[in-house]
Amino acid sequence: MAKRAAEPAGPRPLVILAGGGDFPLIAAEQVMEAGRPVLVVGIEGEASPEIEDFPHTWVKRGQLGKLFSIMRTFKAQDLLILGMLADRRMPTWREVDLVGLWEVLRHWRMLQDGDDTVLRKVARMVEARGFTIVQPADVIPSMIARSGLYGRYRPTDGDLADVLVAYRAAKELGRRDKGQACVASDGQVMAREDQRGTDNLLERVAAERRQTGFTGSNGVLVKCLKPGQDTRLDLPAVGPATVRNAAAAGLAGIAVEAGSTLVVDEDLMIELADRLGLFLMGFALSSAALGGQSGDGQPRGGQPQGGQPRGGPAKDGKPTGGKAKGARS
Template identity: 40%
Template structure:
């Protein structure tokens, strides 16, 4: 369903992958009275998203997608939600609009060091669409600055936070991951292709096996965008599951960049953080030295 009319903004197309974020964004847009349409990615979007979508299209149906956007008057696009499956382009065979754009698509996707999502953005921009980010349409879902829950970080937590942030910056330079964990003044885990959840599960195993030492809860997970990352897509995200896994790994807390990370299911996430005794912090700045003193 779309929200009420808004005379000051173009109609938005929400191209939705998996997870709960697409519906949360839709709720925020509807509350703000913003006109939008939902296009669910076939094989990715969950049932709740599909129930609300006006269209469900596969990876190869670019021609049908552009036709939908034009017929619905959508000039702006938001890409939201995860993509976990290998794209299936078999639908391209029945989509004339995709076939006639193949030279443009190949030029946009081939070569260069840009991420796949950045190249997808380029595809839309070539057709004259404006790709927007969360900050443009639902900034309230981004992490605010400061301590966001009831638990306060200790001095040692702030030191671990700085160390883990330094590690995420190095990871980002290599385009590897967006997260790292530091405990007791040393980096104990770096995020790779497995993702944050699997990394935290690995930390819990290391702690159970005595490879990570510490009394009670200690250590910090930091999630941070990569240097120079296009913040319209693939923002670092934390949610209730992140809190649960951080607590299971015995961590003191989680830090994300203020206005540069999403908090999924925000109320539930903050409530769970308080219940689990895990702090949640939004830090300012893009350099380690800009983290405020405790």
């Protein structure tokens, strides 16, 4: 009996299931530049029409059967889920296709588990069909926040103290699955993210400060991973709009958890922050700073690594961030 011919070696095809925002677009751009076959599957009502600049197709909410068929046709084993979901509910019965209905019935008990997010529930059903949900860090490592300063300005000791306060609050918020970001100023939590997202959080801070007549630059935005969060899904993210909104809210800077935050348009973020006078930093808290706690993310003291006094430029006065591939203006 003749041996079956081996399949030609080459990069594994990748399907990107795209929600809203620029992250799926930039990821597709970088994956294509790396020579890996990519297909963007946009969720109708969520994904940007700009996915049509790439090999693409569309699915409606609940069309798991169509998604599985697309992946098999594209000969893809790997699925990357990226982008915002404005509507985070589970699909209704009318929205689910026949295969999706079967998967819902198969996993009914799991779907009743209130501890899992919608995305994690969908991911578990995808994996039950033999596909692999991949981590953004493995596919688009240049979009993952690194530790250290990004731009010209550096945080003061007071700013770093606010970073720690906001970090503690954001971890507690995440533990309750309510959000990934908080704003702190003068050692106090000013505002917490909710289901409306980070832009809304910053708009609320700006509105409060307008009402009180605040002028100046004080306070920080911190974004970080929820305790126990699946790092393949719904990572915290920042981009140029975050910088603009933080400046409009009168904040001194933005700090994100290194290694687990998506950074879009890094060059543009640095340019905006330098022009608007904000510091940008990625931070990692050591186990000592966490007070010897295990990974529950609730520090007892210490400061984020890499902090330097604000009010002047970094060592050479130039941005410390590297150029991000595929940046979109």
